[in-house]
Amino acid sequence: MPTPASTTLEKPVDPLAFRHVLGHFCSGVTIITGVEDGPPGPAPAGFTCQSFASLSLDPPLVTFSVAKTSRTWPRIAPTGGFCVNLLAVEQEDLCRSFAVSGADKFAGVEWSPAPVTGSPVLAGSLGWIDCTVEAVHPGGDHWLVLGRVLGLDTVPAVTEAEPLLYYRSAFRRPAA
Structure with a gap:
């Protein structure tokens, strides 16, 4: 049986197979927001992001990746700050609009x-x-963004809601 390393060396990974296999990994869904500086003045900006994760407790860091083709991230990045919004299942329409x-x-x-x-x-x-x-690092066709956490909280009125999940190319809710 070939090892993963020998399989990788024999031929490149098929992008459709890559997407199919990784689609079997469930992820939470977020909206990354920021305030764009520019004329006619500050304006909110944001995008849907499912590639978010906690990274470090000391110092407190999180990470997400964003496509290099994103039109929104270049509007947020120069400000040096952003907010990760953890989405509830009831926010699927909002997620789609962002x-x-x-x-x-x-x-x-x-x-x-x-x-x-x-x-x-x-x-x-x-x-x-x-x-x-x-920090922001190149990662293939994406940027890998590291964020230092300065503040965070849950929303008491919402914390009993279920999270919005993404699994096998569809939004899901946790199984009971």
Whole structure:
């Protein structure tokens, strides 16, 4: 039986197979938000992100990846701060709207500023994590962003809700 290393050397990994296999890994869904500096003034910006994870307790760091083709991340990155909004299953429509390019994603969306960065904390989220950008590294067709956690909390009125999950190319709710 070939080892994974010898299989990798024999031929490149098929992108469809890569997507299929990794689609069997369940991930939580977040919306990364920030406040874009620019004319006519500060404006909220955000995008849906399922590639988020905690990284370190000491110092407190989180990480996410964003496509290099993203139109939203270049609007947030220069500010040096962002907020991770942990989505509840009831926020699937919001999640879908933040995944679309070009739309006014914040139209009709209730939010409040995170305490340190001022990045949007979206109403109805399970929790939020207010961060500064610690580092950004290239990773293939994505950027790997490391964030230093400056503040975080759960939302008491929402914490009993179920998280929004992504599994096998579809949004899911946890099985009871």
